Amino acid sequence: MPLQMKLAAITLDCPDPPALAAFYQEATGLELHPKSDAGFAGLNGEHGLLLGFQRADDYRAPSWPDQIVPQQLHICFAVEEDLAVAEARLLELGAGKPDHQPHGDKARVLTDPVGHPFCIVRR
Structure with a gap:
């Protein structure tokens, strides 16, 4: 029997999480996650799905x-x-x-x- 898993987040590597979050926020209308910062930013999606952006120094x-x-x-x-x-x-x-x-x-x-x-x- 398969596990009962629900997709909770998709996270993209990037050089500047707040900037990429701003692009996707403008494109989708999703709300910025309140704990976003310079190293990780997220957008709250439908059904609890988080679209995240994490800093990758050598991106x-x-x-x-x-x-x-x-x-x-x-x-x-x-x-x-x-x-x-x-x-x-x-x-x-x-x-x-x-x-x-x-x-x-x-x-x-x-x-x-x-x-x-x-x-x-x-x-």
Whole structure:
């Protein structure tokens, strides 16, 4: 019988936890965890899920789509808006857009300000 485990947190390495938390806070509307500081910042998500950001002093950004520096994690977000509208807003917030877009019109692959790839898909 499998354990009864519930996913409680997803944490990304980064050079500046408060800055990356601010990007994702603007993008998602999630609330900043009250115990966030310079070494670890978190956002309180739905159903108790914490999206965390921890300082990694020797952080190297993923080099997606090649794997010279592996992506290590990939997050997908469902958006209410048209993908082009959501993409434009995320680019304004500091996201990047790789040239390689493998999903056609179904999804967009973007990168957060420190290089973690993530997708947006229509809800």
